[in-house]
Amino acid sequence: MLQGVPMVFTESRHRLCMWHIMKKLPSKISADVLDNTDLRSCIHRLVWNVYIKPETFESRWNDLLQTFGLQDHSWLNDMYNIKHLWVPAYFRELPMCCLMKTTSRCESSNAAFKVNSTSANTLVQFMMCFENRVDSQRYRQRVSEYKTSSTMFTGNTDLAIEQHAFAIYTNAVFAQVQKEIIKGKFLCYITNQTEPSNSSLLIDVTHLDKRNNITNVYQVTYNTVDQSASCSCRNFTRIGYLCRHVFCVYRLKNVERIPPQYINDRWRRDALPKQVFSISSRYGVNPHAPSVMRNEILDLVTECVDVARTDEDALAKLVD
Numbered sequence: 001m002l003q004g005v006p007m008v009f010t011e012s013r014h015r016l017c018m019w020h021i022m023k024k025l026p027s028k029i030s031a032d033v034l035d036n037t038d039l040r041s042c043i044h045r046l047v048w049n050v051y052i053k054p055e056t057f058e059s060r061w062n063d064l065l066q067t068f069g070l071q072d073h074s075w076l077n078d079m080y081n082i083k084h085l086w087v088p089a090y091f092r093e094l095p096m097c098c099l100m101k102t103t104s105r106c107e108s109s110n111a112a113f114k115v116n117s118t119s120a121n122t123l124v125q126f127m128m129c130f131e132n133r134v135d136s137q138r139y140r141q142r143v144s145e146y147k148t149s150s151t152m153f154t155g156n157t158d159l160a161i162e163q164h165a166f167a168i169y170t171n172a173v174f175a176q177v178q179k180e181i182i183k184g185k186f187l188c189y190i191t192n193q194t195e196p197s198n199s200s201l202l203i204d205v206t207h208l209d210k211r212n213n214i215t216n217v218y219q220v221t222y223n224t225v226d227q228s229a230s231c232s233c234r235n236f237t238r239i240g241y242l243c244r245h246v247f248c249v250y251r252l253k254n255v256e257r258i259p260p261q262y263i264n265d266r267w268r269r270d271a272l273p274k275q276v277f278s279i280s281s282r283y284g285v286n287p288h289a290p291s292v293m294r295n296e297i298l299d300l301v302t303e304c305v306d307v308a309r310t311d312e313d314a315l316a317k318l319v320d
């Protein structure tokens, strides 16, 4: 693959799956070291870090091997020699269209079907496994949807933009975005600001880690007219939501809402049409008129509750 990919996919960058590499740790490093030291967490913290530059990765890797006396470990050295193929520090510039890892989608489908089926299954057995699997995915979707619609907002900052993020994103994505907003407030600060043109500002944002050590300095280009912002960490391009550096700038500029061009539709609370959740779309529903009407009433009530969700007055009216 290493030889074939660049010949066929000339515009692509071939990347090895980090999850699979890290999964090999226990078979490559003695259990004694893994169980009795914090090597495992140190190494994970280092390799998954998307914010550090390649040179920082290299010096930290060498420090790490030295700390644990692993300088001569042949597998770790082999992995280090191909670091440009798997460590995110070397892929910081790459747009990933909201997917953090290219293989994760098909890999997780493979894994999901493997749980219930084997290659020895007949076609009928496979179809039954398939339906089972889809059912359980639908169930998980409903649980997530319930969490999103029933969770109340608990802010960790006094910023209006945090509330706006809560109002637009699903529960799971909001948790990620909220982290960025909080870290933008507590672990980022602005060190320099220049004004290359009337409407745009170049702002340097210093990024601190949990122990308040400076990790990197990023540059945010901010448009004072339409509040658009791009950051040299390229978090938005890579993952699909704004980074702490942009939120840090937004705090300074009193921007209270995430501009619409930075909100991916797939991550909105209302990404799925309401009909998907309606009772009549489920299996084995009674087709007789009274039953259909009962279900319709329940769907309508649910929809009203959803609309009123966090508005106390509206909910009180609904109760009346």
Ligand SMILES: [Zn+2]
Pocket: 218, 231, 232, 233, 234, 235, 243, 244, 245, 246
């Ligand atoms: Zn950034």
